[in-house]
Amino acid sequence: MKNFTKLLSFLLVTAFVFNGCRNPAYEVNVLFDAQVITYKAGLQLTDANGGTLPGNIDVTVTGTDAGSIYDFSGTKKIYAPNGVITLGVHPKEIPTASKTLSFNVIVKIPGYEEKNIPMTIAVNQFSQEIKGITMVKTAVPTPYTSVVVKDFPLGTGGATTTISSFSTPSTAGVPQTTSIAIPAGTTFRDANGTLLTGGALTAQAINFDAGDPELVSLFPGGDLSAPNVIGKDGTVGEAFFSPAGFTDITMYVGGVEVKKFSTPINVSIQVDPTFKLDGSTTPVKAGDVLSVYSYQVSTGQFKYETEVAAIVDGGGKLAIPFTTDHLTKFIVGQVFSKKACKIVQVTFIAPWLGANSTVVSIEILTLDGTKRLDYTKSQVLFDGTKVDFKNLPPFAVSYIVRQGTTAIAAGNITNPCDGTALSVTLPNPATPVDLVTLLLNVKCPQGQITVPRFDLYYKAVGTPDSQYTLLGTVINGSIKTTLLKVGTSYDFRAYWGNTIKTVGNRPITTADMSTTVGENDFLGTKSPQYNKSLLIEACKGI
Structure with missing residues (x-):
């Protein structure tokens, strides 16, 4: 496909055609080059409160095989329109039987917790999967998190003058709390070890409900299984986490993030009362020993910190108390090695x-x-x-x-x-299903061109945008699905790079909805002459 860019321009403006009756060209402006990228991976970012994510989502790829990973549109810049991230592997750097690609996807959104998502793509892994990642605002509670933000005055040399204590609130969604106590005289340093001084210390903690099913998508990396874990024995490998409690503690002095303290601070994380130790049929109790791990989002690495016996705290709940000289995310529970x-x-x-x-x-x-x-x-x-x-x-x-x-x-x-x-x-x-085919071919004077692949989403007409669900991947211009019903109308949505195209209220009038479009055919109702000129230009050199 020598003139792919011009063909792409045409299809982005004109149509993915659903052929039903007299005017079959319904406009879905998306195209991917099936001849270029065949291995793919997808992420769906959502706001934990069900809100709309902002448009300034920064996505970067790091790690061993980051150079092989592109946006599915073929660019090195990774896009996330509406929180949808679709990644592809460079055709000359695909995985082999002896080489699985490993990389990390870093997601940054102002006002939200940063995410570092480890991913792998193995040889012949063509299965089409969309992985859900829940984004949490750092200062706004959600059904799965409680938040506390508090300021403490600092004295001469940037030290606390009294014991500074704060706790996350107990809420209906997150009844467990995390409590932190900073000893008097504690000073604070940044990631470079520089002493921080200023008028006040701003301390924040986000406590997560470890018993909520959504914990999987909220957990660091988006999975309870993690590849980069320093275990109790000091070796690095893959491990699986069974969390009984999970919290994220951050502090700032003069707008600079605190990473270390002159004196260890006290942390107490209440545990999920329904948590069960492996092999046990009864919930955790006082005296049961749980592990404490820390997590650094910048490296995506978990690290064993200590083991602590559960106690009953002053509020009458089970808790894991420990001390730390650094700030990060902390997880308490059981951790299982997966090295073998x-x-x-x-x-x-x-x-x-x-x-x-x-x-x-x-x-x-x-x-x-x-x-x-x-x-x-x-x-x-x-x-x-x-x-x-x-x-x-x-x-x-x-x-x-x-x-x-x-x-x-x-x-x-x-x-x-x-x-x-x-x-x-x-x-x-x-209940019998309809086997519906959607197909688009593009006709140039030199011959017929098949539309390359892209992901297509759909929802029932009249339902909110949050109901858009993956219909499947359009391959070689075609998708055959059991999810659409003849005689029903749907809204369709597709993505290419940073472009979103939504087509509303489109009826499925027959099981075979396929067509071919050329310069003398119907080219849409909005700008048919412009669309025709684009098609003629796109066909040149094909």
Whole structure:
């Protein structure tokens, strides 16, 4: 595709065509080059309070194989329109049987906690997955977090003059608290070790509900499984976290972030009362020993700090008290090494799909079903699709596959660490589904061009934008799906780079909605002559 840029310009302005009746060209302005990028990975950022994320989302890629990762539009700049991040691998640097690509996605939004998300792409990992990441505002409580911000005066030399104490509030959503006490005479230093002086110390803590199912997407890295963990023995490797408590503590002097103290401060994190130690059938109790780990977002690394026996604090709740000379995120609970674990590959069997796709969510839970351990919000499946379950713990788990809110498959994985392959059969739907095909081809004088790939989202007409769900990936101009119903109208949305195109109230009038568009065909209602000129220019040199 020699003149891809001009063809792209045409398609971004004109149409992804849904052919129904007389005027089939409905305008969805998106295009990706299927001949350039075939390996992909997706992230969906959402605001923890359900609000709209701001447009100034800064996304960068770091790590070992960062040079191989591009925006799916083919640029090195990574975009996140509406919080949707779609990444692709350079065609000359794709993974091999002996080389899995590893990289980190850094997400910064003013007023929100920074995220450092480790990702991998393995050979033949073509499964289409959208990973959900929940963004939390640093000074605004959410249903899953409580927040405290407090100022303390500093004396001569930038030292506290009295014991300075503060706690996160106990709320309906987060009844547990984190309490911090700073000894009198404590001074503060930045990341370079420079003494900080100023009129006041601003201290802040965000406490997370460790028992909420959303903890998985709120946890550092977006998974309870992490590749960069310094364990109790001092070695670095992959580990799985089972959190009983989780907090983020930050402090500033004169607008400069505090990283170290002259005197250790006291921290006490109340634990989730429903938390169970591995192998136990009863909740945690006083005397049970839990580990304390810290996390640095800049490096994406967890580090073992200490082990502490749970106590009953002054408020009558179980808590883990400890001291620290540095500020960061702290996690209390159990941590399990995964250094010897292999990845479980799951094959989904659904012959009723034919050549069509469907989208499911996949939830991993404890065997008793009381705690979520991993969650994939949107997974595109064909008959025979293979999906790597990469974030499993080294103990037995259960899984539930859902379409919408309906569970369509469930089972247990007895030993997730041994890498034994698994097959999951998706049963024939109880209610017959329509097998709908959407297809667009572009016709130039020199010949016909097939539209390359992009992700397409949809929702029912009249529902809020938060209901947009992945329909699937349009490949070679075509998507075959079971999720659309003939006779129903939908809103469609697609992304390319920083461009968002929304097409509202489009009816699905027949199961086969495919067409070819050329310069003498219908080219939209808004600017057909301009669209025609773009098509003619785009076809030159093809």
